[in-house]
Amino acid sequence: MRTAKLLIASVLAFGLGIAAASAAETPKVPTQKWAHTGFFGTFDRAELQRGYQVYKEVCAACHAMHQIRFRNLAGIGLSEAEIAALAKEYEVTDGPNDEGEMFQRPARPADRFKSPFPNQQAARAANGGAYPPDLSLIAKNRVGGENYIYALLTGYKETPPAGVTVMEGMHYNEWFPGHQIGMAPPLSADRVTYADGTKATLEQHAHDVSVFLAWASSPHLEARNSLGLKVMLFLFILAGLLYATKRKVWRNIKH
Ligand code: HEC
Structure with missing residues (x-):
């Protein structure tokens, strides 16, 4: 009995360990609902394709x-x-x-x-001195990942809080470190006309492009999750088999 308990406990601990590891990355930005996060997460193909459309038609004007x-x-x-x-x-x-x-x-x-720009200097010159970073790994490289990107894209405020002066050429953003960002709000409702007819709200644009950038940062996430699932399944079956074997071996032994 103890072996089985121990096994089940270690399987559970393994699962909890994974949950804790992803919880540790939880940012201070609000967490959105994503199809691809969590242990069994997979990317939603329609969201990914809309997200690529947003990147292609909007973000690619500045970001490689x-x-x-x-x-x-x-x-x-x-x-x-x-x-x-x-x-x-x-x-x-x-x-x-x-x-x-x-x-x-x-x-x-x-x-x-x-990049749409021939070099870094040209990119800066076109953006008031700020450099539009490469977005390939941005969801990995920023604390909060896709939640941060979503917050950033929806976090612009036309009027900054009282007492805050926004510098020339900068924009107030609730979630950018220091709150003053050189990127003008890139998204607004109907910025992109979705090929699949989805209503193009600011939030929808931000959600879809964040999913696309998350995918770009972790293209192997789905393979990893499905391997994780197989490993868990294997461990559960193994635990069951060991328990059955243990019962059989000890059946005729009197305490
Ligand atoms: C007109 C040019 C332009 C467009 C279009 C644009 N950006 Fe930017 N972006 C910038 C610049 C410039 C910066 C650097 C801002 C700074 O450092 O102050 C930036 C920074 C960023 C950052 C990094 C913020 C950080 O934490 O450092 C992200 C993420 C980002 N942009 C995402 C996007 C996405 C997604 C889109 C498309 C929806 C987009 N951008 C469209 C110019 C642009």
């Missing part, structure tokens, strides 16, 4: 996602043909060719989400 290649969009449910067609919408610089010159060509599925 250098770790992501067009072909990675298979992970959000796009077909090979859709990916090839998407890539073709972009021009990239390649080369040098045999004459030693760089040349422009249509992007291919293996190309990355490039």
Whole structure:
């Protein structure tokens, strides 16, 4: 009996350990409801595709996602043909060719989400001195992850609290450290017309793009979660088998 209890206890402790580990990352920003968080979480394909649409039509005007290649969009449910067609919408610089010159060509599925600016100085110059960071790993690199991104995108205030002066070219944001951010509010209702007809509120835009950025930061989350599930299942079955074996072995032994 003790073996079985011990096993069940360790299985539970293992599960709780995982829950505690993710709770430790809980930010001070409000926690939203996500389909992909929690032990059995999977990304919602429709949200991911809408989130990509928001990134493509809004955020990509300033932010690169250098770790992501067009072909990675298979992970959000796009077909090979859709990916090839998407890539073709972009021009990239390649080369040098045999004459030693760089040349422009249509992007291919293996190309990355490039910065719209030729270099950091140009990016800063276009943004009042602030640098729009690469968004590939932003959900991992900011405390609060997707909850922070959602809070940031919905946290702009037109009038700052009494006594706070917002510097020239800056915007008041409740959740940005220091509250003054060089990024103007990028989203508002109907900023994007969703291909799937979803109502395009500010909150919906912010939710969808946060899911997309969370996916970009952890493309293997689903594989990890399903492995975790299999491991748990295995442990439970093993615990049951050990318990049954123990009962059988001890059946005829009198205390
Ligand atoms: C017009 C250019 C522009 C657009 C469009 C834009 N951003 Fe930004 N973004 C910036 C700049 C500039 C900064 C740096 C701000 C600073 O450091 O003060 C920034 C910073 C950020 C940060 C980092 C905040 C931090 O904690 O450091 C995130 C996250 C972000 N943007 C997400 C987005 C998302 C998501 C979109 C699309 C919905 C978007 N941005 C659209 C210019 C832009």
